[in-house]
Amino acid sequence: MSDDIAQDTTVILRIHRFTPKPETKRTRRRPSSPFGNKSRNSNPFASSHPQRGIKGNRFTQDYTIQPRSGQTVLDCLLSIKRDYDPTLAFRYSCGHGVCGSDAVSINGTPTLLCTAKVEDYAKSQVQPSNAGNVDEGFRHTGNITGTAISDNSSASQVGNTEQAGDVNRIESHLPTIIEVAPLPGFPVLRDLIVDIDRMMEQIARLQPHLEADGKLAKTSDGKIDMFEYLQHPEELKRYELLSNCISCGICEGSCPVYAGGEAFVGPAALVATSRFVNDSRDRLTGERLEAIATDDGIIACQSVRACSRKCPRGIDVGEEMWQLTEQVKSHQV
Structure with a gap:
């Protein structure tokens, strides 16, 4: 479509909805990925809180709207929830592509609701x-x-x-359709809201924080050297972009191997690791590379590079996966 939407353009938002049934005592664990190990003990990234399949009613519901030019899909969902259907459930926070909480699949492409403009995703019926x-x-x-x-x-x-x-x-005058579904690879809690606890837990297990040597450098007169961690621009550039990752899960929703972390720790956790592996101030580079050199770590990556599509922070996730693979190989030699 053109960059601008005509005032009389009708758009249908086709929402994939899910209403969970009340929980019962007997629950069944969510089926694991065919790429994963059968034994949970063999996966160092397995969650201590196993995910269980949530039963419920899945259906699609159409909402007819007439969006304004420049309006985002999030704007449309907010209008629907406020004026027409308060039961529609979706997650968002900042609304400006910074928090990463509103990741969904729009027309089959994982993206953020707040950055997805209607004119970019509307397609002819x-x-x-x-x-x-x-x-x-x-x-x-x-x-x-x-x-x-x-x-x-x-x-x-x-x-x-x-x-x-x-x-x-x-x-030519039929309404256009925008299909909005939950982010793939994650268990659905309700409508467009998915459970990202496992992803966040896996990121935390790889220690996404700076581990310096703990020694305070001092000047010749015995005072603390305030320039202890001063870096060259080249050293800063190696990890600066990676530090912008907002853990939205879009890269994991695009990955054909990731399935809730059952078989693959996922690109989000590996990007967090790469950020500190490439930090010249960090002293645990070897330990970090060894932690991901497992069957469920970087070895499970199939180099499909689907994770590089539509990163809201501009990170070439596929390239980072490749660089990590090469660094792990060099470390093991």
């Missing part, structure tokens, strides 16, 4: 036929708008052609 353009890959069985009619054509043929033109004109 029916693709109209372009006049004069014939797809040579198929044999057409009917008249096509724009096709020349010979002099000996019957009136019925002309009528069919005019009717086809009317249908195409009608199709």
Whole structure:
């Protein structure tokens, strides 16, 4: 679509909803990923609180709106919740792409609700036929708008052609659809809200904090040296972008291997590790590389690079996974 939405444009928000049933005493554990180890004890990143499948009612619900130009999908959801359906559940906080709490899947692409503009994701419900353009890959069985009619054509043929033109004109005015679903790879709690506890726990297990040697440098006169951790611009550049990760889970929702951390610790935790591996002030580089050099760590990465798509902070996650793989190999030599 164009950058601007016409004032009379109708958009259908097709929301994948989920209403959980009341919990019972007997619960069944969520099926594990086919890539994962069968034994939970063999996975160092396994959560101490195993995820259980939540039963409930899954359905889709359409909301017809007329968005303004520049409006985001989050703006539309807020309008729906305030004015039409207060039961619609979704998560958000800052609304400016900083907190990362509103990650969902829009038209099959993991992204943030607050940064997804309606005009970028609206798609036609029916693709109209372009006049004069014939797809040579198929044999057409009917008249096509724009096709020349010979002099000996019957009136019925002309009528069919005019009717086809009317249908195409009608199709061009059909409302566009934006399909919003929960973030893939995470258990759904309600509607668009997913459980990210396992991801946050895995990030915490890899110690995402600076581990310096703890010694305070002193000047020649015995005073504390305030420039102890002064870095060169090249050293700062190695980890500066990685420190902007907001743990939104978009990279994990894009990863075909990650499935709630059952088999793969996930790119979010590995990006947090890479941030400190590339920090010249950190003294645990070797220990960090050894921690992820497991079957459920960086070894499980298949180098698909799907995690690089649509990072809201501009991190090339796939490249970081590749760099970590090379650093682990070099450390093991």
